[in-house]
Amino acid sequence: MFEMKSDPRQILKSYLPESVVDEVYKSVLDHKVSLHFTRARNSKLGDFRPAHAGKPHRISLNHNLNPYEMLITWVHELAHLITFEKHGRQHQPHGIEWKQNFARLMVSFLHRGIFPDEIEEAIKYHVLISKAANGSDLHLKRLLKAYDKPLDEHKTTIETLTEGSYFKVHDGRIFQKGQLLRKRFKCLCMNDKRFYLFSQLAVVEPIGNENPILSLYLTKKSS
Numbered sequence: 001m002f003e004m005k006s007d008p009r010q011i012l013k014s015y016l017p018e019s020v021v022d023e024v025y026k027s028v029l030d031h032k033v034s035l036h037f038t039r040a041r042n043s044k045l046g047d048f049r050p051a052h053a054g055k056p057h058r059i060s061l062n063h064n065l066n067p068y069e070m071l072i073t074w075v076h077e078l079a080h081l082i083t084f085e086k087h088g089r090q091h092q093p094h095g096i097e098w099k100q101n102f103a104r105l106m107v108s109f110l111h112r113g114i115f116p117d118e119i120e121e122a123i124k125y126h127v128l129i130s131k132a133a134n135g136s137d138l139h140l141k142r143l144l145k146a147y148d149k150p151l152d153e154h155k156t157t158i159e160t161l162t163e164g165s166y167f168k169v170h171d172g173r174i175f176q177k178g179q180l181l182r183k184r185f186k187c188l189c190m191n192d193k194r195f196y197l198f199s200q201l202a203v204v205e206p207i208g209n210e211n212p213i214l215s216l217y218l219t220k221k222s223s
């Protein structure tokens with residue numbers, strides 16, 4: 001976790017599009033935010049915790065986001081902060097008050113050549129039209145993913161695998177890809193025989209169409 005100390009602008013420059021660094025830094029100062037770049041969390045891209053017990057507002061952002069996704073996530077969390085400053089806890093987390101703040105802040109970064117055209121179009125749709133303007137817009141996420149550092153060659157997103165094939169996750173557990181339920185894939189964990197839901201863009205390591213645990217077991221048994 002990196003807390004901003006000596007030269008905050010230099011740190012911001014390594015995470016964000018260069019032309020927005022001064023503005024973001026100004027918002028950090030204006031709103032007295034303690035900003036942290038954290039380890040990559042699977043469950044979220046960033047989060048906001050309101051000031052309490054003498055501690056300032058805290059925004060954290062996953063360190064591995066590409067500069068465009070980092071900026072969008074910063075704006076998302078800043079919109080939470082601004083909504084909190086005005087309404088306290090009396091609002092829905094991604095309700096109308098938050099949406100208006102998010103859209104207003106996001107629009108201020110458009111038409112300035114900050115984002116590639118296709119991303120800019122998707123952002124416009126995302127903030128102005130889409131009802132799911134809470135960061136769950138898969139179209140925008142897919143476009144943004146193209147700007148991530150290339151994946152390890154052994155890995156891919158789960159949506160590219162065929163149903164029924166097997167894959168491994170970072171902690172070594174093995175799963176079989178199942179059906180898409182609403183927005184997530186229901187996959188069977190071969191280690192504990194339970195079902196788990198995976199985001200369509202979860203990064204996994206494919207290991208073919210044969211259950212590797214079963215074949216391991218058979219090999220052991222027959223030897």
Ligand SMILES: [Zn+2]
Nearest residue numbers: 076080094134
């Ligand atoms: Zn949020």
